Amino acid sequence: MSVTEIQNASAALAPYIADFERFQGGRPASEPAFVQALRRAGMDRFSALGFPNTRQEEWRLTNVAPIVQGSFHRAMSDPNAVAPEQIAAYDFPAAARLVFVDGRYSARLSSIAGTPAFPAGMVVTSLAAALAATPGLVEPWLGQLAGFEQQPFVALNTAFLGDGAFIHVPRGVASGLIHLLFLSSSEDGRATVSYPRNLFVAGENSQLTVVETYAGTGAYFNCPVTELVAGPNAVVDHYKVQRESREAFHIATFQVQGERNSVPRSHSISLGGGLVRNDVNAVLAGEGIDCILNGLYLVDGRQHVDNHMRVEHAKPHCASHELYKGVLDGKARAVFNGLIHVHKGAQKTDAKQSNRNLLLSRDAIANSNPQLEIYADDVKCTHGSTVGQLDEDAVFYLRSRGIGQEAARSLLTWAFASDIVERIQVEPVRKDLEEFLFARLPKGEVVRQAV
Amino acid sequence: MQTQTDTIEQFATQDYKFGFVTDVEQDIFPPGLSEDVIRALSAKKEEPEWMLEWRLKAYRHWLTMAEPTWANIHYSPIDYQSIAYYAGPKPKGSGPKSLDEVDPEILATYEKLGIPLRERELLAGVAVDAVFDSVSVATTFKAKLAEVGIIFCSFSEAVRNHPDLIQQYLGSVVPYSDNFFATLNSAVFSDGSFVYVPKGVRCPMELSTYFRINALNTGQFERTLIIADEGAYVSYLEGCTAPMRDENQLHAAVVELVALKDATIKYSTVQNWYPGDEHGKGGIYNFVTKRGKCDGANAKISWTQVETGSAITWKYPSVILKGDNSVGEFYSVALTKGYQQADTGTKMIHIGKNTKSTIVSKGISAGHGQNTYRGQVKILKGADNARNFSQCDSMLIGDQCGAHTFPYIDVQNPLARMEHEATTSKIGEDQIFYCNQRGIATEDAVSMIVNGFCKEVFRELPMEFAVEAQKLLAINLEGSVG
Numbered sequence: 001m002s003v004t005e006i007q008n009a010s011a012a013l014a015p016y017i018a019d020f021e022r023f024q025g026g027r028p029a030s031e032p033a034f035v036q037a038l039r040r041a042g043m044d045r046f047s048a049l050g051f052p053n054t055r056q057e058e059w060r061l062t063n064v065a066p067i068v069q070g071s072f073h074r075a076m077s078d079p080n081a082v083a084p085e086q087i088a089a090y091d092f093p094a095a096a097r098l099v100f101v102d103g104r105y106s107a108r109l110s111s112i113a114g115t116p117a118f119p120a121g122m123v124v125t126s127l128a129a130a131l132a133a134t135p136g137l138v139e140p141w142l143g144q145l146a147g148f149e150q151q152p153f154v155a156l157n158t159a160f161l162g163d164g165a166f167i168h169v170p171r172g173v174a175s176g177l178i179h180l181l182f183l184s185s186s187e188d189g190r191a192t193v194s195y196p197r198n199l200f201v202a203g204e205n206s207q208l209t210v211v212e213t214y215a216g217t218g219a220y221f222n223c224p225v226t227e228l229v230a231g232p233n234a235v236v237d238h239y240k241v242q243r244e245s246r247e248a249f250h251i252a253t254f255q256v257q258g259e260r261n262s263v264p265r266s267h268s269i270s271l272g273g274g275l276v277r278n279d280v281n282a283v284l285a286g287e288g289i290d291c292i293l294n295g296l297y298l299v300d301g302r303q304h305v306d307n308h309m310r311v312e313h314a315k316p317h318c319a320s321h322e323l324y325k326g327v328l329d330g331k332a333r334a335v336f337n338g339l340i341h342v343h344k345g346a347q348k349t350d351a352k353q354s355n356r357n358l359l360l361s362r363d364a365i366a367n368s369n370p371q372l373e374i375y376a377d378d379v380k381c382t383h384g385s386t387v388g389q390l391d392e393d394a395v396f397y398l399r400s401r402g403i404g405q406e407a408a409r410s411l412l413t414w415a416f417a418s419d420i421v422e423r424i425q426v427e428p429v430r431k432d433l434e435e436f437l438f439a440r441l442p443k444g445e446v447v448r449q450a451v
Numbered sequence: 452m453q454t455q456t457d458t459i460e461q462f463a464t465q466d467y468k469f470g471f472v473t474d475v476e477q478d479i480f481p482p483g484l485s486e487d488v489i490r491a492l493s494a495k496k497e498e499p500e501w502m503l504e505w506r507l508k509a510y511r512h513w514l515t516m517a518e519p520t521w522a523n524i525h526y527s528p529i530d531y532q533s534i535a536y537y538a539g540p541k542p543k544g545s546g547p548k549s550l551d552e553v554d555p556e557i558l559a560t561y562e563k564l565g566i567p568l569r570e571r572e573l574l575a576g577v578a579v580d581a582v583f584d585s586v587s588v589a590t591t592f593k594a595k596l597a598e599v600g601i602i603f604c605s606f607s608e609a610v611r612n613h614p615d616l617i618q619q620y621l622g623s624v625v626p627y628s629d630n631f632f633a634t635l636n637s638a639v640f641s642d643g644s645f646v647y648v649p650k651g652v653r654c655p656m657e658l659s660t661y662f663r664i665n666a667l668n669t670g671q672f673e674r675t676l677i678i679a680d681e682g683a684y685v686s687y688l689e690g691c692t693a694p695m696r697d698e699n700q701l702h703a704a705v706v707e708l709v710a711l712k713d714a715t716i717k718y719s720t721v722q723n724w725y726p727g728d729e730h731g732k733g734g735i736y737n738f739v740t741k742r743g744k745c746d747g748a749n750a751k752i753s754w755t756q757v758e759t760g761s762a763i764t765w766k767y768p769s770v771i772l773k774g775d776n777s778v779g780e781f782y783s784v785a786l787t788k789g790y791q792q793a794d795t796g797t798k799m800i801h802i803g804k805n806t807k808s809t810i811v812s813k814g815i816s817a818g819h820g821q822n823t824y825r826g827q828v829k830i831l832k833g834a835d836n837a838r839n840f841s842q843c844d845s846m847l848i849g850d851q852c853g854a855h856t857f858p859y860i861d862v863q864n865p866l867a868r869m870e871h872e873a874t875t876s877k878i879g880e881d882q883i884f885y886c887n888q889r890g891i892a893t894e895d896a897v898s899m900i901v902n903g904f905c906k907e908v909f910r911e912l913p914m915e916f917a918v919e920a921q922k923l924l925a926i927n928l929e930g931s932v933g
Contacts, residue, residue, distance in 0.1 A: 057521070344850075345850075347850075357862070359862070359864075359865035360865065361865060362832075362864070362865055364865060365861075365862065365863045366860075366861075366862045367859075367860060367861050367862075368860040368862075368871075369857070369858065369859050369860065370856075370858060370871065370873070371855070371856060371857045371858070372845075372854070372855060372856040372857075372873060372875060373853070373855045374845070374847070374853055374854045374855060374875055375853045376847075376850060377847035377848070377849060377850045377852065377877045378847075378850070378877055379847075379875060379877075380874075380875070380876065381873075381874070381875040382872070382873060382874045382875070383856070383871075383872075383873050384870070384871060384872045384873070385858070385860055385869075385870070385871040386868075386869065386870050386871070387830075387860065387862040387867065387868070387869050388867070388868040388869070389865045389866060389868070
């Protein structure tokens, strides 16, 4: 790095460092000491790492310069000032709903009592409330899963962690559907930044279904981190629906740790955002885990979406399946980077990874880097990657049956995407996504009638 | 499975059969690298001024470069000042004019390696260029090739006799500033082969080069340049061996292929450099840059490699598909055992319309071997209807080894289609059992299964090499089952 580059890099960090001191100073004195220390560690690491650049392998194809050069502030307005009508578009019936406005919990918009009422021991609340009321449940996990040694944005989130959702499902309990809605917007025409931090702990033999929805208007930078622990035999269904505004930056990390015989499943749907990066990391830390990580991204215009996956097979007899599908139109660019790392001794691993991209326009670009790193010999690992366009023969087949060119293409695109859509088991999420597709695809009404 | 464990141990401790040293009088430079060494090297080879300038330009650029560290390989740092940059058998007179003038010791060396130069000339119908340390010692069949206008000679000879061709094509595919090792090679390359096949000529025989590192503490930096003019066809083979030594030796070669309109180049390698002993001591560092350019429409370049030797292999034979309808192929078998490490693969850059590429890579890891496939398929905006198919299969023998796959896929054209598939597996006990049941010994069964695994690649090798490659694998697997 040249001298000017170093100067520019430290200039970019300065506002964050200043804001950190303000933030840390403004926290309640009752906050447990470990949180303060964790934030400090996050900030130290972030100052040391700085923002990533495209010379780093992990960020080779995603340039975060617009974030580095941008100026953001933490929103100051009252999160309870948002009218309930504003969330109606994203809401659906759930056992509990937590709403966060610019990263801060809104008690007015949320309903956490549980419908029907949650069994004893179940905790669904904001992270800030959990830190105050039950720090003992939070401390063993918070910041312990999502490492920030080499992940600048996780370090940044950790430095500002304070609010988000905390879910604790006790042993043998089924949680029902929990919906987390994160609304963001610019404030008085100025871009905001928020750092939601979520922690889900599913105890032994428990069941958890949780949906994270991200939406917003205007320009802002959203930097969420979600940590999930699936305890022994736990079944966790996690959905993330990202519908940020087109001017937004969304840099997220989802970190899963599976324990013996657990079934962690996650579906990530990326529809919005201008510059989007999803890091999904799974550590299979016990035997007999069946992990599923699927994703769908639908992008057009100048959108940039980057999905980085890393699955660590640390123990034998685990299975992991990943399927990421993308539909790219306009000048959109999609990056997929998936690594399956089979550790020494993780015998009988069954790992499968595939990434399929559909390019609908001449200017769309797809990059796909599926990777295998295997240090055990009795394993079954495969990966596949394809990039292509709609099958002209299939289009011709449909047209010869009286379906117009546009509708035929839309139908085939629908079929491509439905592979993931149909795997979504939470009906309102699936229906919403279908509606989104009908609206997005040209001649969507024809598709609606046909399917 | 006890028997299998035994076999793996034996497999890992398999002797290297080409580890002898030939005692010939050597003309060797003292270790060290500087502009003076390059000047001396150039003078020794009686090179024209422009060649020296090119070398110096590369050397000055090399000084500004850092050694790459991204590959999935581990080795102690190389001291570039402790390597001798030139070693050759002492010339008798002005260099060998025919085989009769070649030092009988050297001929005996090639006999031992199973490359009887004389016999080849008379019987096999394969033209051989033999490179001993830094010097090309003999080229056979020259006269017969000259009849159809083919130039097949050592690189130094080409610099002297065909400067126009060298000036036109040298560095046109791998520029002097390409990468750390290629730039080093550009500065200090010693010798290698040069082939020019004129317009419309189909080379009547397989061309072949055998490389041998003999001297201690030397690096071999050969440079090969093959040009197939419009409509020409040539098939070229390369084989390599080295003596057993405790220290690591550096081999940093550059191969450039240029295929003009309608031309085809088929390049096959059987690489069996000394891989080091069973503790990972010694062995050759094989850091090679190989690249071909399909410069005109309908050109085709096909790389086939069987990599069984070297302590470390770092090599990515690539094809730039510039001409419309051009075709690139890459077939590879890489075997790592002992403490061998291989980071190898290919790059296919699709620039022209309707370009096609096929990648088939088979990696076999045993003992403590680490085998990495690293490849890139890049389809640029103008490459309408480009098509790629990649398949990377790994086989693991034993639980101390590793197999890794890092493909990079970059598609910028919606009319392109690319597919990548990779699998990892081991030899199943049920497969062995099935063979045993039918009276096939476990050792033969393993060899059979491995050969079956590699069949798609061996099929691409010219006849003699296919036999040799199968034998090589069989030797390596010999005694691997009890």
